[in-house]
Amino acid sequence: MSQKPTRLKSLRYPLLVLGLGVALASCSQKTTAPVAETTPATETAEPATPATPTYKVPVDYYTLDNGLKVVLSPDKTSPIATVAVYYNIGFRIEPKDRTGFAHLFEHMMFQGSENLGKMEFIQLVQKNGGILNGSTRFDFTNYFEIVPAHKLETMLWAEADRMKGLNITQENLTNQQGVVKNEVKVNVLNQPYGGFPWLDMPQYANKNWYNAHNFYGDLKDLDAATLEDVKSFFKTYYAPNNAALVVVGDFEPEQAKTWIKQYFGNLPSATLPPKADLTEPRQEKEQRFTKDDKLANKPALAFAYHMPERNSPEYYAMGLLDQILLQGNDSRLYQALVQDRGYTGSVEGGINYLGNMFNYNGPMLWMGNLVYDKNVATDSIVSVLDEEIQKLQQNGITQEVLDLAIVKMRSSLYDQLSQMYGFSKADLLATFALFDDNPGRINELESEFRKVTPEVMQRTIQEYLRPTNRTVLVVNPQAKI
Incomplete structure (x- = not known):
């Protein structure tokens, strides 16, 4: 590490x-x-x-x-x-x-x-x-x-x-x-x-x-x-x-x-403890925090929204919204924050920072983060985030936009399955066996994304990309230059 x-x-x-x-x-x-x-x-x-x-x-x-x-x-x-x-x-x-x-x-x-x-x-x-x-x-x-x-x-x-x-x-x-x-x-x-x-x-x-x-x-x-x-x-x-x-x-x-x-075959099984309660309460108010960093020389901001329940229609919709908003240079946030306004050189993020959107089994966050210049106001970055989400909410997700997101997701998925001499494939097979008792889910993912409709996308934006479901964390740089 x-x-x-x-x-x-x-x-x-x-x-x-x-x-x-x-x-x-x-x-x-x-x-x-x-x-x-x-x-x-x-x-x-x-x-x-x-x-x-x-x-x-x-x-x-x-x-x-x-x-x-x-x-x-x-x-x-x-x-x-x-x-x-x-x-x-x-x-x-x-x-x-x-x-x-x-x-x-x-x-x-x-x-x-x-x-x-x-x-x-x-x-x-x-x-x-x-x-x-x-x-x-x-x-x-x-x-x-x-x-x-x-x-x-x-x-x-x-x-x-x-x-x-x-x-x-x-x-x-x-x-x-x-x-x-x-x-x-x-x-x-x-x-x-x-x-x-x-x-x-x-x-x-x-x-x-x-x-x-x-x-x-x-x-x-x-x-x-x-x-x-x-x-x-x-x-x-x-x-x-x-x-x-x-x-x-x-x-x-x-x-x-x-x-x-x-x-x-002869290794003994164990008595497993009861499963822990991992549930999170519905977030009803935006949270904002600041963290001082004595070694950082530029401010940084991260935002996070609580994810829908794993394997639900909204879960797959969030995967596609991630493609639309955050993944690739054609994403809405990259275009708005990097290309149009020049607030930062890159925007990173996704679902499950310690893996991918498939290999976890509990509450999860959709997150994004960026390092930016000191002359950029924190609120202006959050305003851009709100603006891009509101555009999707007000204008709706057309079938054309949805189709492009599915293309990106499909490319990402099959690229992942081809990585590291079979390990990435083994990763999904193992986690689907552990969490779902169904490693065959690996062959059902694409069809699940294709089931998502513009209506499901709209419902997901309304519930999960609301400001009151968001946490914002700002790094306050303290390094002496």
């Missing part, structure tokens, strides 16, 4: 990621999880047609007797295999008074297991020509390896070995507490705009502790984590019945099923 990641356009902020890719030698180094980058649509994009989508991702989905969800998606285009294990635990529901614990535990997964000592998991992958990584997000923690296809069995064995049990020692815990605390200092406390807005905004906009706490971790909470905390967390959440295993790439499904049953 020592450098900023890319994402489906809007994620350009540090992830809680354990970087173990090519050219990395130790768990103490961090990089970014590969997440897809949106391809901006041009003004000459062809309108969407109502034709039925023909592209289908192969999905073979089943569950082992111990509750492990398994998704197989063969792809013979290249001789590689991607193995991804997703645990249904992210920083949103980490223990209270243990902020940053889910991320800290991610580090512990690389400290050794029954048959693989410290660093041996990493070496096993890299010496066989592969890459690996792990990350902590709102609602899951994931681990993946991309290896030559003939090493698939080895990776399944290795993932099962650490799901079975970790080498949890005080020495390993103390070491990784230091690593994570150093990350917080480097990426947040000692960086201009550190934590803005990916870490800050959820804490300002949300009211429920689960959605609103410092998920990177307060230093005192990281220090307070005990060996018993780690053991209990592993026993509770790192069980097969709280996980999804995805294999994408060049393999024979029947052989893969044999190996999966052999290595994962």
